[in-house]
Amino acid sequence: MKDTYEKTVISKATIDRLPLYFRNLRLSQEGGIEIISSEELGRRLGITPEQIRKDLASFGQFGKKGVGYYIKELISNIGKILGLDNNWHLAVIGVGHLGWALANYSNFDSLGFKLVAMFDTDPNRIGQCIKGIPVSNLNRLKEVMQEQTIHIGIIAVPEMYAQEVADQLVAAGVRGIWNFAPLKIKVPDTVRVINEDLSVGLSSLSFYLARQTQIR
Amino acid sequence: MKDTYEKTVISKATIDRLPLYFRNLRLSQEGGIEIISSEELGRRLGITPEQIRKDLASFGQFGKKGVGYYIKELISNIGKILGLDNNWHLAVIGVGHLGWALANYSNFDSLGFKLVAMFDTDPNRIGQCIKGIPVSNLNRLKEVMQEQTIHIGIIAVPEMYAQEVADQLVAAGVRGIWNFAPLKIKVPDTVRVINEDLSVGLSSLSFYLARQTQIR
Numbered sequence: 001m002k003d004t005y006e007k008t009v010i011s012k013a014t015i016d017r018l019p020l021y022f023r024n025l026r027l028s029q030e031g032g033i034e035i036i037s038s039e040e041l042g043r044r045l046g047i048t049p050e051q052i053r054k055d056l057a058s059f060g061q062f063g064k065k066g067v068g069y070y071i072k073e074l075i076s077n078i079g080k081i082l083g084l085d086n087n088w089h090l091a092v093i094g095v096g097h098l099g100w101a102l103a104n105y106s107n108f109d110s111l112g113f114k115l116v117a118m119f120d121t122d123p124n125r126i127g128q129c130i131k132g133i134p135v136s137n138l139n140r141l142k143e144v145m146q147e148q149t150i151h152i153g154i155i156a157v158p159e160m161y162a163q164e165v166a167d168q169l170v171a172a173g174v175r176g177i178w179n180f181a182p183l184k185i186k187v188p189d190t191v192r193v194i195n196e197d198l199s200v201g202l203s204s205l206s207f208y209l210a211r212q213t214q215i216r
Numbered sequence: 217m218k219d220t221y222e223k224t225v226i227s228k229a230t231i232d233r234l235p236l237y238f239r240n241l242r243l244s245q246e247g248g249i250e251i252i253s254s255e256e257l258g259r260r261l262g263i264t265p266e267q268i269r270k271d272l273a274s275f276g277q278f279g280k281k282g283v284g285y286y287i288k289e290l291i292s293n294i295g296k297i298l299g300l301d302n303n304w305h306l307a308v309i310g311v312g313h314l315g316w317a318l319a320n321y322s323n324f325d326s327l328g329f330k331l332v333a334m335f336d337t338d339p340n341r342i343g344q345c346i347k348g349i350p351v352s353n354l355n356r357l358k359e360v361m362q363e364q365t366i367h368i369g370i371i372a373v374p375e376m377y378a379q380e381v382a383d384q385l386v387a388a389g390v391r392g393i394w395n396f397a398p399l400k401i402k403v404p405d406t407v408r409v410i411n412e413d414l415s416v417g418l419s420s421l422s423f424y425l426a427r428q429t430q431i432r
Contacts, residue, residue, distance in 0.1 A: 012262045013229060019419035027400055044400075046228045082419050083426020101314035107398050107415040113422075152421060175428070176421045182323050184243055184260075192428070194421045198412075199323040203235035203298050205368060205392045205410045206329075210299020212391070212408070 014055045020045055021052070022078045026110075029071050037068040084112045091117040091150045091174075093165050094157030095125050095135050098180060102154055103130045113152075117144050138165075145172040155179045166193075230271045236261055237268070238294045242326075245287050253284035300328045307333040307366045307390075309381050310373030311341050311351050314396060318370055319346045329368075333360050354381075361388040368392045375399045382409075 024044055028036055038049035038056075045052075056062050056069075059081050063069040079085060092103045095118050102108075103115055119138045120126060128135050136144050144150075153169040155162055155177060162181030169177060169191075176192040179185055187193055240260055244252055254265035254272075261268075272278050272285070275297050279285040295301060308319045311334050318324075319331055335354040336342060344351050352360055360366075369385040371378055371393060378397030385393060385407075392408040395401055403409055 015420060015423055016416075018423065019413070019416040022419065023413050023415065081423065083422040084419065086422065086426055088422060088425070096317070097313045097320065098317035101312070101317055102414070104313065105414055107413065108418065111415050111419065113418060151425065152418070176425045178418055178421055192421060192424045194417050196414075196417045197235070197239050197323065198318070198321055199239065199327050200232075200235040201410050201412045202324065202329060202368075202394055203238065203300065203327065204231060205394055205408060206299040206302065206304055206327075207231055207234065207297065208408045209304070209367065209392045210302055 010058050014058060017047065017051075017055055018078055018082055020047075021055070022075065022082060022084075025071050025075050025078070029075060034071055035068045036071055038063070041069070079112075086112075086151075088113050088151045089116045089149050090114065090152050090154060091119065091145075092154045092156060093119045093138065093141075093169070094155065094161075095120040095122075095128070095130075096156065099154070099156035100130065102156060102180075103133075116148055117150060119144075138168075141168050142172045145174070150174060152176045152178060155181055155185070157181060159183050226274050230274060233263065233267075233271055234294055234298055236263075237271070238291065238298060238300075241287050241291050241294070245291060250287055251284045252287055254279070257285070295328075302328075302367075304329050304367045304392075305332045305365050306330065306368050306370060307335065307361075308370045308372060309335045309354065309357075309385070310371065310377075311336040311338075311344070311346075312372065315370070315372035316346070318372060318396075319349075332364055333366060335360075354384075357384050358388045361390070366390060368394060371395045371397055371401070373397060 021041070024041065038052040042049040042052050059077070062074050062077055090108065090113050092099045092115065095103065103118055108115070115131060115133055118130065118133055118135045119141055120135050121138045125135050126137050151174070153174045155165050157165050159181045162179065162183050163185050166177060166185040166187055170187050174191065177185070177187065179193055179195050182197065184195065185193060237257070240257065241252070254268045258265040258268050276293070278290050278293055306324065306329050308315045308331065311319065319334055324331070331347060331349055334346065334349055334351045335357055336351050337354045341351050342353050367390070369390045371381050373381050375397045378395065378399050379401050382393060382401040382403055386403050390407065393401070393403065395409055395411050398413065400411065401409060
């Protein structure tokens with residue numbers, strides 16, 4: 001299967017929908033469902049069944065016509081496509097409220113991500129533990145990263161420090177950055193960045209509510 | 217313009233991209249840029265210029281051929297389309313680390329959202345203030361909502377309490393729910409729900425890193 005999807009050009013929109021499929025299929029599985037049609041999955045996600053069939057067909061043949069998708073198999077395959085079988089090691093930089101919440105977020109564990117380090121500059125924070133992992137002084141970033149592999153750095157520091165932290169993560173050899181600071185950080189092409197903007201979800205909700213207001 | 221887009225059927229994918237456009241245009245504006253081409257905007261977002269032109273054309277004529285989009289005008293128009301001019305009132309339910317971080321998230325203010333109430337059941341939390349807003353006892357939800365309009369409830373409680381809180385929000389007359397609990401909550405059709413799953417961003421990052429690994 002690896003061969004199939006490596007040769008295919010996949011749109012960013014499709015990639016962004018895969019975690020949504022993954023998440024919803026897991027919820028369905030927890031609800032005891034074993035087989036799901038593209039129509040039902042589409043209804044749950046607000047995506048057309050055609051789009052779902054097209055997205056999943058980019059990666060191989062997962063469904064059976066007239067029956068649907070076998071959920072267990074589909075979850076395993078999407079997991080592989082998403083690379084969740086790599087057991088990525090995470091570090092949280094900036095253990096304020098957001099960083100603390102992220103470090104505690106149980107969904108990450110269930111997807112195979114592993115928190116291995118946390119960093120802050122606040123002496124009151126340094127030494128505190130989450131899941132048995134202590135908060136280290138940020139000035140020990142490179143040192144800690146040499147002791148243990150960190151694939152992904154999660155930036156949860158205030159905006160004014162985000163670029164500096166990104167530079168330190170890059171220098172320490174991180175592969176990917178998940179950035180919560182409302183700022184476009186600059187990194188070399190070899191490092192992947194996903195910018196998370198929490199206002200996107202809230203703005204979508206605003207859109208739907210505004211249209212309800214106008215229509216009623 | 218309202219007429220134009222009320223009569224158009226807009227895909228969910230387009231709606232989901234609007235806040236991304238809005239956010240990026242605001243960053244460009246803060247960087248002193250006044251005009252942007254669909255090519256440049258596309259490059260920044262990883263979306264094709266054709267897709268951007270198609271998305272924005274669903275709502276009206278915002279650009280000038282061969283020149284680009286006037287950023288200020290486009291921001292204002294997308295803001296109206298997203299309904300951000302409604303000055304939605306927000307309440308956060310569950311003021312743990314995530315709820316606290318959300319209540320403090322400055323991007324919401326800059327988009328015109330206003331935090332008006334917070335609720336928790338923890339006696340140590342009740343009475344604490346963020347931005348001058350006190351945390352109220354959750355059992356006062358209906359009462360507080362009668363005193364002041366709350367349009368959107370943000371659920372940041374543990375999964376096991378999420379449905380109960382959703383029911384209370386619905387009973388108290390909330391219009392929309394932004395749900396951070398990893399659970400599909402059930403609400404009447406008249407209430408809009410956006411489920412936020414923080415693992416989606418991290419999963420996308422995993423996808424890109426896994427492909428780098430395979431390709432190199």
